[in-house]
Structures are given as C-alpha cells and as structure tokens.
Amino acid sequence: MTVSISQLVNSAREPWFRQRPIIALGVAVVLYASVLSLRLLAGGAVDAYSLLYVFPVALVAVTFGLRAGLAAGLVAVGLTLVWVTVEDVSLNPAGWASRVLPVLLLGLVLGDASDQLRRAETERRRLEAAALLYREAIEINDSLVQGMAAARWALEAGRLDAGLQTLEQTIVQAEELVSGLIRQAGMGGSSTAAIAPGTPLGSSAEEVDGAR
Structure with missing residues (x-):
C-alpha cells in the first residue's frame, strides 16, 4: 500500500x-x-x-x-x-x-x-478514495486467504509447527494491513498507531493499555 x-x-x-x-x-x-x-x-x-x-x-x-x-x-x-x-x-x-x-x-x-x-x-475525490479502499480491502482478503490456505496445507500434512507459524504470521500481517487501512481512511489516531503487532484485532485501546 x-x-x-x-x-x-x-x-x-x-x-x-x-x-x-x-x-x-x-x-x-x-x-x-x-x-x-x-x-x-x-x-x-x-x-x-x-x-x-x-x-x-x-x-x-x-x-x-x-x-x-x-x-x-x-x-x-x-x-x-x-x-x-x-x-x-x-x-x-x-x-x-x-x-x-x-x-x-x-x-x-x-x-x-x-x-x-x-x-x-x-465527491470525485471521495469516490476515488472509496475505490482505493476497495482495492486495498481485496488485497487484505487475498493475503488472508493465501496465508490461511498455506497454514491449512501445512497442518493437513502433519507439519504442526510450520502450520502454526504460518497462521501466526498471517494474523500479524492482517493486523498490520487493517491498521494501515484505518489510518489511511483517517479513522485512526494515536490509539490505533500504538497497537502493536500481535494484539487481537477486536481489542480496544483500554484493553491494550491494561495488557501493558
């Protein structure tokens, strides 16, 4: 992006x-x-x-x-x-x-x-921005699907460690992509920027502070 x-x-x-x-x-x-x-x-x-x-x-x-x-x-x-x-x-x-x-x-x-x-x-700029968000959402979806498919194949092949590692990397990548998308949309402030990789996507700013 x-x-x-x-x-x-x-x-x-x-x-x-x-x-x-x-x-x-x-x-x-x-x-x-x-x-x-x-x-x-x-x-x-x-x-x-x-x-x-x-x-x-x-x-x-x-x-x-x-x-x-x-x-x-x-x-x-x-x-x-x-x-x-x-x-x-x-x-x-x-x-x-x-x-x-x-x-x-x-x-x-x-x-x-x-x-x-x-x-x-x-209005033209808004539509262009919406189109860009749509393309980036497709990019996120493709990344998640590919990562989860790779993790599934590894697990089905009996490579548990490789499968779990691939799944963890996919989750971290998804968090980074979603956080970047939120910031680009103008919806993210200091709280969004402060969320570190590995934090669950549904965690609020208060939960993150409490975890620290």
Missing part, C-alpha cells in the same frame, strides 16, 4: 486563489481601491469605469463561493454609491442598473458555479 488516502485527496492541485485565499482577498481589496480611485480622479457620469468592479467581484466569487460573491457585488455597489455621493453625480434608473446589475449577477453566477465545482470535486 504505497498510496495513502490523504495523498489521494490532496493530489489534485488547487488554483492559486484557493490555495491562498487571504492573498486573493488582499488582491481584491487592492482592485476595489484602484477602481474607486480611478472613478474619483478621472471618471465621469458617462464612462464605464464601474464595470471594472467585475474583476474583484469575480475573484472573490470563485475563491469563496456564492455568499461571498454576492457580498463582493454589494461592496462594488457601495463603492459606486460612494463615488456618486462624493462627486455629486446624478444617475437615472438605467445608469444605476448598468452599474449595479452586472456586478451583482456576476457575483451570484460565478459564486454558485464555484460552489458546485467544489462539491463535484469533493
């Missing part, structure tokens, strides 16, 4: 904004500030600078999901309101709609798509 479940789960490489969400959030803040500065310094009522808010909104949405995408769109709307207030700009309903709806819809759509992709990727 050379591949662990944790290695399999982490095998797919996440994009940089998923790996470093704090940096992505910082980049979004810088983009917000840059667009607002551009609006205040060089913008007018008829330009389309407000559409540049789609960049930080998109970044936040694909990094954090639906709720964050909606919040990012609302931040863009709030900054547009700041520009309107500071510059004393008068916008008609069409002007507001052209500046508000695109960023809100973008945050909702991209955020929802990001959440769905994340759920699909999680």
